[in-house]
Structure formats: structure tokens, C-alpha cells
Amino acid sequence: MNENGNGDSNGQVKRGLKARHVSMIALGGCIGTGLFVASGSAISQAGPLGALTAYFFMGMMVYFLMTSLGEMATNMPISGSFAAYSAKYVDPALGFAMGWNYWFNWAITVAVDISTAALVMAFWLPNVPQWIWSAIALALILLINAMSVRAFGETEFWMSLIKVVTIIIFLGIGCLTIFGIMGGHFIGLRNFTIKQAPFVGGFPAILSVFVVAGFSFQGTELVGITAGESQDPQHSVPKAINEVFWRIILFYILTIFVIAAIIPYTSHSLLGSSTTDIAISPFTLVFQRAGLAAAASVMNAVILTSVISSANSGMYASTRMLYSLSNSGYAPKKFGKTAPNGIPYYALIATTVVSLLTFISSIAGPKIYMWLVAASGLTGFIAWFGIAISHYRFRRAFVKQGHDLKELKYHAKLFPFGPILCLILCILVIVGQNPSAFLHFDWKQILVTYMSVPLVLVLYIGYKLKKHTKIIPLEKVDVSPSHEEEDLSKLNEK
Numbered sequence: 001m002n003e004n005g006n007g008d009s010n011g012q013v014k015r016g017l018k019a020r021h022v023s024m025i026a027l028g029g030c031i032g033t034g035l036f037v038a039s040g041s042a043i044s045q046a047g048p049l050g051a052l053t054a055y056f057f058m059g060m061m062v063y064f065l066m067t068s069l070g071e072m073a074t075n076m077p078i079s080g081s082f083a084a085y086s087a088k089y090v091d092p093a094l095g096f097a098m099g100w101n102y103w104f105n106w107a108i109t110v111a112v113d114i115s116t117a118a119l120v121m122a123f124w125l126p127n128v129p130q131w132i133w134s135a136i137a138l139a140l141i142l143l144i145n146a147m148s149v150r151a152f153g154e155t156e157f158w159m160s161l162i163k164v165v166t167i168i169i170f171l172g173i174g175c176l177t178i179f180g181i182m183g184g185h186f187i188g189l190r191n192f193t194i195k196q197a198p199f200v201g202g203f204p205a206i207l208s209v210f211v212v213a214g215f216s217f218q219g220t221e222l223v224g225i226t227a228g229e230s231q232d233p234q235h236s237v238p239k240a241i242n243e244v245f246w247r248i249i250l251f252y253i254l255t256i257f258v259i260a261a262i263i264p265y266t267s268h269s270l271l272g273s274s275t276t277d278i279a280i281s282p283f284t285l286v287f288q289r290a291g292l293a294a295a296a297s298v299m300n301a302v303i304l305t306s307v308i309s310s311a312n313s314g315m316y317a318s319t320r321m322l323y324s325l326s327n328s329g330y331a332p333k334k335f336g337k338t339a340p341n342g343i344p345y346y347a348l349i350a351t352t353v354v355s356l357l358t359f360i361s362s363i364a365g366p367k368i369y370m371w372l373v374a375a376s377g378l379t380g381f382i383a384w385f386g387i388a389i390s391h392y393r394f395r396r397a398f399v400k401q402g403h404d405l406k407e408l409k410y411h412a413k414l415f416p417f418g419p420i421l422c423l424i425l426c427i428l429v430i431v432g433q434n435p436s437a438f439l440h441f442d443w444k445q446i447l448v449t450y451m452s453v454p455l456v457l458v459l460y461i462g463y464k465l466k467k468h469t470k471i472i473p474l475e476k477v478d479v480s481p482s483h484e485e486e487d488l489s490k491l492n493e494k
Contacts, residue, residue, distance in 0.1 A: 013079055013323070014149055014342030017229050019236035021153030026066075026223040026240040027247055028160035028313065031167065032306050033116075034216025036299065039256055040263070040270035040282035046209045047200030048192045048260035054209035055216075055256055059248035061425045062217045064418030065384055068391035069224040070241040074409040075394075075481045077237070079228030079320040082221065082383060085390040087328060089397065089477050093469045097459035098386040099325045101452070105379030106318035107351050108372050111358035113311035114138050120304045124297075134359060137308060142352050145315045148341045149229045152316050159309040166302045167251050170283055173290045174258035182290040191264045200265060207432045214429045216252070218380040220244065221387065222313055225320050229342075238410040262286050315351060322347035371451070378433065378452035381426050388422035395419075397477035409481075 017025075042051040072085050083102060087095020117137040118130035144155050173182060180186035192198045199206075223240050227233040259282040263270060269285055281303070287295030323344035326336030335347045362369040395415050398408075405411050412418055430453070437445035463469065 012342065013229050013320075013338060013344065015229055015231045016148060016150035016342065017153045017226055017236075018150075018231055019239060021150075021157055022223060022226050022230050022233075022236040023240045023243060024157040024160040025153065025226055025313070026220065026244055027164065028156050028219075028309055030062075030217060030220055030244065030247055031160070031163045031251060032216065032219065032310055033303060034212070034218075035167075035252060035255060036283055036303050036306060037281050038212055038216065039252075039259060040285075042209045042212045043256065043260050043263075043265050043282075044267075044270040045201065045212075046205040047197045047265050048257075049198035050200055050206050051209055051256050051260065052253060053199075054206045055213045055252050057425070058210055058213035058217060059252060061422050062220050062248065063244060064412070064414070065387055065422050066220060066223065066241045066244050067412035068419050068422065069221060069387050070238050070410050071408060071412045072391055072394055073224045073227040073237050074234050075479070077227035077230065077233035077482065079225060079324050081224040081227055081324075082387045082390060083321060084324055084328060085394065086386045089390045089394045089472070089479075090386075091464070091469055091471045092467065093460050093464040094386065095328065096325075096330045096463040097456050098383060099321055099328070099330055100459055101379055101456050102383050103318045103321040103325065103351070104354075104455075105376040105383075105452075106314040106321070107354040108358050108376040110138075110141070110311050110314040110318070110351070110355040111362070112373060113307050113314060114141075114355070114359060115362055117304060117307045117311070120300060120307060123300045131363065137311065138352070138356065138359070141308070141311050141315050142348070144312055145319060145348055146343060146345070148343065152312065153226075155312060156309060159305050159312070162302060162305050163309070164251075166283075166299075167255060170286065171254055171258060173292070174255075174262060174286050177286065177290045178258065178261050184291075187262055189261060191261055194264055195266060197265055207428070210425075210429050211432055213252075214381060217248075219310065219313060221380075221383060222317055224387070225317055228320065228324075234409045241410075259283075259286060262289055315348070315355070318351045319344055319347045322350060371448070376452065378430055378450065381430050382452060382456055384422060385426040385430075388419040388426065392416060392419040392423075393474065393477065394479060397474040398479045400474045401477075401479060403479065407481075 039051075042054065045051070046054060069082065072089075073081055076085070076088075078084055083095050083099030085095075086098045114134040114137040115130075118133040121128070121133040122130060144151055176182040178187050201208075223237060223244075227237050230236050263282060263285055270282060281299050283302075284295045284299045287299070292298075322331060322335050323338075325331035326333055326344075326347070335344065335350065337344065337346055339345045358369065358372055361372065391412065395412075399405075430450075434445055434449040436442075437449060
């Protein structure tokens with residue numbers, strides 16, 4: 001597999017991402033419509049402290065997950081990282097299944113995001129056909145990803161910055177509103193004690209919010225994929241990962257605290273959980289409570305930025321995963337070819353075609369589209385499961401083969417607690433997606449909700465039977481680092 005790359009047409013990507021790009025991509029992966037829109041439904045379901053508990057523990061899981069990924073990514077910084085780690089540290093069949101599963105998920109997610117972008121635009125221009133906005137969004141994302149990896153990084157940097165600034169302003173206005181400086185009257189913490197608050201619905205409600213929180217954090221693993229195109233992954237990746245935990249605390253925990261303090265969990269306005277509910281986004285409601293009349297339009301613009309950012313990241317992630325699959329021998333060789341600017345153009349075209357066909361199916365065959373989206377629903381959690389198990393085996397193999405942890409450029413703390421916690425919570429979230437479907441033996445709902453799981457099993461078992469692969473014994477796992485220091489030092493001197 002190609003691990004370094006100064007970028008030429010022989011199949012190498014360019015290391016064009018600066019440290020600030022990697023940090024903002026990690027941050028952008030944490031902040032999306034899950035925070036801007038769905039956070040209200042989380043408070044409505046589990047109450048103020050119930051929602052905070054779920055988001056805190058999910059945030060802890062994501063932090064440990066990122067440190068696991070960071071340890072492997074600094075040891076072996078490549079595009080399409082965690083599928084390669086599954087193949088190298090666990091079983092080639094698992095790498096095959098993880099890689100195709102992840103590519104499929106993001107290619108479909110791009111289609112979902114461009115459809116969402118059209119819904120957002122309808123807020124301002126309801127009479128324009130929505131497919132026009134989707135076509136414009138897809139063309140824009142294709143252009144950004146075709147230019148250079150630096151163009152992608154720069155775009156994500158500024159879009160993430162818009163989201164960060166919005167949240168900082170929101171927290172400031174929210175705190176002023178809680179103390180009555182804005183909005184006219186003191187609110188305090190009385191909404192934490194009304195009716196059944198602060199906890200509502202017990203553990204089942206917290207588990208359901210775990211699911212919401214999990215989807216909110218989808219995309220944080222992108223920092224592992226960027227390692228393959230970072231100018232200095234040994235420094236920029238650990239820096240980005242170490243900042244993730246504090247960002248989660250600041251942006252998620254404080255945001256949900258502010259929303260819960262200002263808007264009671266009983267408010268029907270908190271029930272909206274999709275991007276069609278922009279007018280009643282908890283952010284919009286808080287801004288309006290503070291007396292800001294243009295709140296809905298401002299938040300609509302921010303949510304549009306968030307949706308475009310998600311689609312942009314999805315196009316990048318799926319393209320690099322297909323490129324990595326090709327270099328691993330899991331996909332046709334042409335997908336591993338790059339243009340002179342380091343972009344794997346065949347992989348980019350293939351991903352765009354799948355996204356376009358998925359989008360067309362949303363118009364021509366809504367049922368097909370529904371099944372495609374359902375099939376990609378749990379993919380992010382399955383990818384997280386793969387990262388956790390890969391790191392668990394990597395570290396065990398590293399120690400068993402007589403290596404010292406000081407040899408690692410970055411090592412995850414609290415091993416093996418971190419990856420084990422991630423494995424347990426991933427299984428809990430996957431099972432907890434729709435437990436009522438099992439209780440009522442609703443096989444259609446079970447299939448729609450859990451379709452990702454049998455798809456991954458089919459890929460894994462199918463490859464295993466065809467290639468006769470086995471789980472690699474710990475003493476034979478290749479834990480050697482990639483030798484890129486000289487290339488990196490030359491690149492950083494330029």
C-alpha cells in the first residue's frame with residue numbers, strides 16, 4: 001500500500017494538509033446538524049441531565065476512540081487508514097469489509113446531504129425546484145475535491161470556523177439570557193427541576209439519546225484518513241486528537257446545558273430532529289428568546305454551511321477509502337491512480353456517480369432510496385467498532401513482540417480500558433437502535449434498522465471464504481512503523 005506520497009500519476013496522494021487543516025477537520029467532524037438541530041430532541045427524550053449524561057459518556061467514548069486511532073495513525077499514516085489497520089492488525093477479510101462498508105456509507109451520505117441542502121434552500125426560495133439546488137451542491141463539492149487536497153482542507157477550515165464562531169456566540173448569548181441580562185428576565189436553573197426533570201424516562205431514554213449522540217459525533221474518525229495527506233502527521237494528528245475531548249466538553253456539554261436551562265424539556269418546540277425543523281432549531285429558539293429577530297435566517301445559513309461541510313467531507317472520505325482499497329488489492333487498480341495534483345480521480349468519479357444515482361433514486365424510487373439510506377445507517381458505528389478492535393490487537397501485539405511504548409510517537413492513555421469501553425458502547429448503541437422492533441417481532445423494521453450489520457458480515461465472510469484468510473496471530477502482526485521521516489523532513493523544509 002502506498003504510504004508516502006509527493007503526488008504523481010503513479011498512484012500517490014500529496015501531503016498538502018497543514019496542522020490547522022487537520023485540527024479544523026477534526027473539529028468540523030464533531031459539529032454538525034446533530035448539534036444544531038437534533039440536540040433539542042435529546043433533551044425532550046431524556047430530560048436535561050439525561051441528555052447531558054448520554055452526551056458526556058458518548059463524548060468519552062469518542063475521545064478514547066480518537067486516541068486509539070491516533071496511536072495507529074502516527075505509527076502508520078495512510079489514506080483510508082482504519083480499513084488498512086483492520087486488515088493489518090486483525091484479519092484481511094475485516095479490512096475488506098470495513099473499507100467497502102465505509103465507502104458505501106459516505107457515498108450515500110453525500111446524496112443525503114445534497115438532498116438536505118435543497119431542503120435548507122427551500123427556507124428562502126420555496127418555489128425553486130429542489131433538484132436544482134442539489135445539483136449545484138454536488139457540482140460544488142466535486143469541484144472542491146477535484147482541485148487539490150489543500151483546497152479541500154482550506155474549505156473545511158473556513159466552514160468549520162463558521163460553526164465554531166456560531167457556537168461561541170450562542171454560548172455567550174445563552175449565558176446572558178439565563179442570567180436575565182438579555183431576554184428580559186432571570187431564568188436560572190428552574191427548568192432543571194420542573195415535572196420529571198432532571199432525568200426523564202430512566203435508562204431506556206438515556207440509551208435512546210446515546211443513539212442520537214452517536215450520530216452527532218459521526219465523522220470524527222476523518223482525522224485518521226487525513227493522516228495520509230497531512231504534512232506532519234506525527235505532530236498534527238495527536239494535536240488534533242488531544243483537542244477533541246475539550247471541544248466535545250465545550251461545544252456539546254455547554255451547548256446542551258444552555259438549551260436545557262432556557263427551554264423546558266416539555267416544550268413541543270424541542271421535538272424537531274431533522275433539518276426541515278430549522279425554524280424550531282434549539283439554537284433559533286434561544287436566539288429568539290434573547291430578542292434576535294433574524295435568528296432563523298442566520299441559523300439556516302449556518303446549517304447550510306454544516307450540510308455542505310458534511311457532504312464535502314463525505315466525498316473526501318469515500319474517495320480516499322476507495323483509493324486505499326485499490327492499493328490494498330481490494331478494488332480495481334484504476335481507483336489507485338492519481339492526477340498530477342495528487343487527487344485519485346477515478347475514485348472521485350466513481351464516488352460521485354454512486355452519490356448521483358442514489359440522489360436520482362430519491363426522486364425516481366423513494367423506496368429504493370429509503371433502503372439505501374437504511375443500509376448505511378449503522379456504518380459509522382461499525383467503523384468505530386473496527387477502529388477499537390484494531391487498536392486493541394495492535395497494542396497487544398506491540399507489547400507481546402517485545403516493543404517498548406516509548407517507541408510509539410503517540411500512545412493512547414488508559415489502555416485497554418479505552419478500546420474495551422468503545423467496543424462495549426458501540427455494541428450497546430448498535431443494539432439500542434430499535435429495541436422495540438425486536439420486542440414486537442417487527443421484521444421489516446428490524447431489517448431496515450439493522451441492514452448494515454448483515455451487509456458487513458456478508459462482505460467479511462464472503463472474502464474470508466474466497467481468500468481463506470485467518471485472524472493474524474499476535475506474534476505475527478506487523479506493527480512496524482512506516483518510514484516516512486525523511487520524506488516529511490524534506491517536505492517541511494520546502
